[in-house]
Amino acid sequence: MGQIEWAMWANEQALASGVILLSGGIVAVAGQFKGWQFGAYAIAAGALITLLEYPRSKRKKGSTIERCGQKHMTAVVKVFGPLTRNYYVRAFLHAGLAVPGGFILATVLGTVCLGIAAIIYFVAAVCGEEWRPIEVREEPKLKVSETIKRPPENPPPRPPPEARRKQADEGHANPTVVQDEV
């Protein structure tokens, strides 16, 4: 079971639960159900979870397909640092957010789905996974060594090293004139 990254599934499940909680909350508030305040809470919690879970984490191994428009949210989620990187925090956050939804019928499904997402995140945290932002690796700038400025003193065609060493003793002048035109 080592290679399974549980966080990937937990992320999908948490995102779905966020949407279910959100829509349950909307139905409860729109219909002015008894206890619709829980519905209003569910809308807020659902929206928060959907935003938090939308950007996918970079996988330990293998390439990750980003969700469209994920870059901006990745930047926001990255800002919170360890709070969003550590999956224990996420597991308890989701578990905590799930509880109030259970008081009215419209959001009970969202609550249980979120509870399961929290469990899977807990499993992911136990396996030592963490959330890493997907950044576009900017290519390292090609470093140009400054020797490129000075042309070689002794450009080919040139005699083999021994002959050259013999000529060096007699102080032989370079046949082609070298001027620095950079």
Add this chain to the structure above:
Amino acid sequence: MSYWILSETTTFLTMVIWLGLNTYIFTSTIIWYENADSYYYTRVILGSSLAWARASAMCLNFNCMLILIPVSRNFVSLLRGSMCCSGNMRRLLDKNITFHRLIGYMIALHSAIHIGAHVINLERYHKSQLLDAGGLYNALSYIGNKPNESFLNPIRRYDTNITKETIVTLAGITGFIITLSLVLIITSSTETIKRSFYEVFWYTHNLSIVFFIGLVIHGAGQIVRGQTTQSLLHHNLSYCKDHYNEWGETEQCPFPQFSGNKPMAWKWVICPLVLYACERLIRFWRSKQEVIVTKVVTHPSGVLEIQMKKHGFTMEPGQYIFLQCPSVSQLEWHPFTLTSAAEEPFFSVHVRAVGDWTQSLITECVANRNIHQNLWQLPRLAVDGPYGSATTNVFNFKVSVCIAAGIGVTPFASVLKSIWYNSCDPNRAMKLEKVYFYWLCRDTHSFEWFADLLQSLEEQLAEQGKLNFLSYHLFLTGWDDIQVAHIAVHYDSELDVITGLRQKTNYGRPNWHKEFRCVADKHPSDSIGVFYCGPKSLSNILNNMCRLYSSSDPRGVHFHYSKESF
């Protein structure tokens, strides 16, 4: 252009029929429940959300009937094998997984509507128990308080929490469980999870058993209640609905009797469930059949080639099988493309150590060898299949262009091998004369075994003197600095540095305009089959290329594009 329309119409037609049926069922149920007299009193309390709940329920029945059919693999293969199945029908059957997914999304949509409507229903039932809810509401809701009297409103009093009330009912608890398993199934079968963590997808999909059992029981809760027929006979609806305080006193207005309608989900779902049960039986029976592992070859970079024999196993190039290794896991079946040709005495698959299961399978196969050098007992394997679309129409063209990208190269191993067997079989006159093979991959580490296959094929063709029969082009799209230096040094060496093949590796992505133009120029008046297997993005480019370079006059060159969905 005509070719594209022809091959797409069957898919398009099936979609239109399916959506049409869905809309017809939805609207007809809504209209019926909005106008039925027996549900007049129910509508008084619930309004139109009753109709919406029942309409989505009917559509759910319809789609739950359909969803199992595309994944009954043996049934689909049976259909594909039968004579009445024309080319287009076969291509339709190849898209069975896409249909399965579309039906899945439709089920999710209708479940959302169904749950939303029933949540509103229960809330309205609850409100009508209020004292000041209004005469008719109270009159209807109080029916059932007296002993042995049928009731309309399942919520019997106001001061109760409807969540607890719903969860207690049979319809409530089963509804909840099947929706939960539906959500878990859908979230665990996204493309990334299915491809990289197949076990998660596989085990969660077994929740569908819970889904179907729950679905069949769900209707027995009989939460939605309507007026019984004989009560409608005595109870003069048009008069009594406005004189509810005379109910029970006057002769023409007895108390209305209510009853839930009989569950009917099982009527819709029973046949596909039986079909699927037979499917699983066939798979189980097949897994018991003897499979002899004749040879295990370890290729470089963690690829294991397993050659097997099985009684009565016939295959076609491009098909895939499901493998199960009981010593690794009793439950899991994993799909693998067949990499051997139909003419070979065995069938083989190449297993790359990518996930948990493949890793333990390879250690299982290799580990035993080291301990007992002579007695190399291999693990017992079970094989189910072969499934999938065959690319036999590679041979129906004079010229074939095979394009493989990344993992898409595995099916072409068996295609190339069977091309090779056909070419050197003298008595089988083969229409195919020229094969262009394009292989794009990011790195060749995981496909060395394919390079070796090309190498052996090249040598055999050289011996036969038919070297120009197969011209292949390898495009390496990923390289690092060390490789660049290595390539630069060996630039002018006779064999290619990466694969040791005679025809050199090109670097970067191919320029498809140039490639198609040079193929078109070489074969001005042939119909050329283009076969692609790999990521979808390239598929659209190739589709346009084929349309672009097919000439308008009928005698000219025509590119027939077909995407193999492996």
